[in-house]
Amino acid sequence: MTNANKVSVFSIDPIDEHQMALAKILEDAQWPAGPIAQGSAAFCSTEETVSQLHQAGIPIVLCDGEFGWREILDEFRALPDPPFLIVTSRLADDRLWSEALNLGAYDVLAKPYDPDEVLRVLDLAWIRWVERSATPVKWNRRPQAQLAMSA
Numbered sequence: 001m002t003n004a005n006k007v008s009v010f011s012i013d014p015i016d017e018h019q020m021a022l023a024k025i026l027e028d029a030q031w032p033a034g035p036i037a038q039g040s041a042a043f044c045s046t047e048e049t050v051s052q053l054h055q056a057g058i059p060i061v062l063c064d065g066e067f068g069w070r071e072i073l074d075e076f077r078a079l080p081d082p083p084f085l086i087v088t089s090r091l092a093d094d095r096l097w098s099e100a101l102n103l104g105a106y107d108v109l110a111k112p113y114d115p116d117e118v119l120r121v122l123d124l125a126w127i128r129w130v131e132r133s134a135t136p137v138k139w140n141r142r143p144q145a146q147l148a149m150s151a
Helices: 017-029 047-056 069-076 094-103 115-133 144-150
Strands: 006-012 038-044 060-064 084-089 107-110
Touching (some): 017 038, 017 115, 060 069, 069 084, 069 094, 084 094, 084 115
Parallel strands (some): 006 060
16 A cells, blocks of 8 residues: 555656656646645656556556556556556547546546646545545444443
């Protein structure tokens, strides 16, 4: 499980202007917002790093639509607490969006990146990851006195 104070985004994408733009968006916004979490991002240009994701506990992975996102999503199915996959594409149309969501991706982001949209999608994915990964709290609705009387 990922430490809630250390947010990670892993982007599998060609090293190009889009990767640079994503890095700048995350840096400028000091993502995620708030005083508790501190974000970090890792960028690569190959899917060979999927094996690292099994050990790293990274909560959010962005993958270019041309870089085998379906295979990466299949890899995640073996993980007990898989990351959320966000598919990125210059051709982010309704067909890709529908296919990606139906196969289990979290969302699709269009390139070139819109900073507000990137931050909105990443914030929602991060919140959902924290909620899903949190240890459930056990509690009783009845006060202790009532529990003692019913025993």
